[in-house]
Amino acid sequence: MSADAAAERSPLGVHSGLWGAGWSPEQAERAIGGAAAAGFDLIELPVSGPDTVDFTRAALERHGLRPTVSLALRADEDVNSEDAAAAARGEARLAAAVDHAAALGADFLGGVIYSQMGRYLSLPTAAGRRSSLAALRRTARRAADVGVTLGVEYVNRYESNLLNTAAQTLEYLDELGEPNAVVHLDTFHAAIEEIDVADAAAVAGGRLGYIHASESHRGELGTGRLDWDALLRRLVGQGFAGPITVESFSSAIMPAADQIDIGLWRPMWSDADRVARRSHDFLRSRLDGLIAEREGSAPSAAA
Numbered sequence: 001m002s003a004d005a006a007a008e009r010s011p012l013g014v015h016s017g018l019w020g021a022g023w024s025p026e027q028a029e030r031a032i033g034g035a036a037a038a039g040f041d042l043i044e045l046p047v048s049g050p051d052t053v054d055f056t057r058a059a060l061e062r063h064g065l066r067p068t069v070s071l072a073l074r075a076d077e078d079v080n081s082e083d084a085a086a087a088a089r090g091e092a093r094l095a096a097a098v099d100h101a102a103a104l105g106a107d108f109l110g111g112v113i114y115s116q117m118g119r120y121l122s123l124p125t126a127a128g129r130r131s132s133l134a135a136l137r138r139t140a141r142r143a144a145d146v147g148v149t150l151g152v153e154y155v156n157r158y159e160s161n162l163l164n165t166a167a168q169t170l171e172y173l174d175e176l177g178e179p180n181a182v183v184h185l186d187t188f189h190a191a192i193e194e195i196d197v198a199d200a201a202a203v204a205g206g207r208l209g210y211i212h213a214s215e216s217h218r219g220e221l222g223t224g225r226l227d228w229d230a231l232l233r234r235l236v237g238q239g240f241a242g243p244i245t246v247e248s249f250s251s252a253i254m255p256a257a258d259q260i261d262i263g264l265w266r267p268m269w270s271d272a273d274r275v276a277r278r279s280h281d282f283l284r285s286r287l288d289g290l291i292a293e294r295e296g297s298a299p300s301a302a303a
Contacts, residue, residue, distance in 0.1 A: 009291065010235070011041035012283055013068060013245035015212075019272045021258045023048040025055040032056075036063035038276035039284070044245050045104065047071045047097045056104060068108040068210075068243065069101040070153075072117035079135035080115035080128045080162050091135040095142055102146035108243070109143065110151025110184040110210050112160060114172070120161035132162065133175055140178035151184030151210040156192040164193045166200040170207060182209025186247070191216045191226055198227065198234040208240060213283060214247040219268035221246065221279045228286065236290040244287075246279040 016023075016031040023046055035043040043065050045056065060067055073079065077090035094113055101109045111117075114132045140150050152173065154163040163169050169183050183204040187197055194200040201208060216224035235244075251259045252267040259265070269275050 008239065008241045010211075010241050010244045010287060011066070012039075012280055013042035013044055013243050014038065014040045014276055014279070015044045015070075015245060015247040016046065017254070017258075018246070018248055018276055020253045021046075021255055023052050023056075025059075028052070028056050028059045032059040032063050032065055034273050034276055036065055038273065039280045040065065040246075040276070042066040042068055042243060042245070044068045044070055044247075045106070047093075047100050050100070050103070053100070053103045060104070067101075067104045067106040068110065068245070069097065069104065069106045070109070070111035070151075071097050072112040073115065075116045075118055078116035080124070080132040080160075082125060082127045082131065084131075087131045087135060091139065094135065094139040098139060098143045098146065098148055101143075101148050107147055108149050108151060108210060111153050112155055113139070113150065114152055115160045115162045117155065117159050119158050122161070124161045129162065133172070136176055136181065137178060140176065140181050144178070144180045148180070149209060150178075150181045152181055153184035153186055153189075153210075153212070154193075155186065155189045159189070164189075166190070166194065166203040166208075170204065173207060182242075183207050184210045184212070186212035186214055187226055187231065188212070188214035188216065188218060188247070196230075198230040201231060201234050201240070202238065205238065209242050211235075211240075211242065211244045212247040213244050213279070217268065218247075218249050218264065220248060220275050221282045228282075232283075232286050233290055236287065236294060244283060246276070246283070248275055248279065250275075 014035045019031040045067050073090050077093050079087045079090035081087050143150050152169055154169045157164050190197045190200045215221050216226050249264050250268040251264045252270040
């Protein structure tokens with residue numbers, strides 16, 4: 001692989017939730033150490049308290065990993081709401097998340113940051129959308145001041161009434177008008193809502209900034225119905241070089257409250273280290289093969 005091609009390789013990451021919920025020094029060492037041992041370049045971390053920053057940074061430095069940060073807003077802090085108090089709580093949480101990302105040295109904060117993540121019992125409203133955009137606009141400007149990009153992760157219809165497709169997310173970003181906000185595509189959600197996941201990546205185009213690689217059933221990559229080869233071929237073809245982060249969960253690892261929160265009703269696997277290693281190798285081998293294939297088909301400089 002040429003130096004130019006190597007520079008275009010997407011860094012591969014993994015969500016710390018692969019090793020369970022919560023964040024203590026022991027949990028940080030377990031997840032960050034496990035991610036490094038599996039070969040990942042970065043790890044996606046939850047937003048936690050300021051007392052976690054020092055031990056998290058120490059573990060990241062010890063294992064040579066970069067951090068990204070994610071969160072999902074709750075119903076009582078929904079910025080996509082006509083309830084001004086709830087929207088204010090949500091915006092305050094977003095501001096704290098930006099500060100936390102900066103303190104960790106992360107340059108990306110993604111997730112469901114524009115609405116609550118959970119079943120809505122009401123239709124979307126124009127006022128709620130305006131509230132969401134106003135909160136995200138102020139958050140994006142705060143993030144820009146500290147070098148943080150915001151990833152707007154659209155999710156399935158059961159977890160947001162605002163953004164469910166790449167096309168909707170692009171419209172939202174157009175209204176937002178902030179250059180440091182990008183499309184955050186999660187393949188689990190896209191597999192539910194999009195006609196074709198690879199086409200969704202093409203729709204996002206140059207505004208696609210971050211990907212959650214998650215199987216159709218949340219289990220190990222390659223064991224569900226997602227067409228990974230089509231998606232990865234499309235990403236390489238359009239020159240995507242942003243992070244691709246593995247997100248896989250199992251009820252054998254997650255505590256009961258988190259299982260209920262994301263509808264994780266059955267154990268998908270039991271060995272986090274094995275899933276991490278196999279997921280990394282699954283993605284890296286395919287991506288490198290596609291990059292090499294592209295290089296081989298390109299005309300030489302002398303031609």
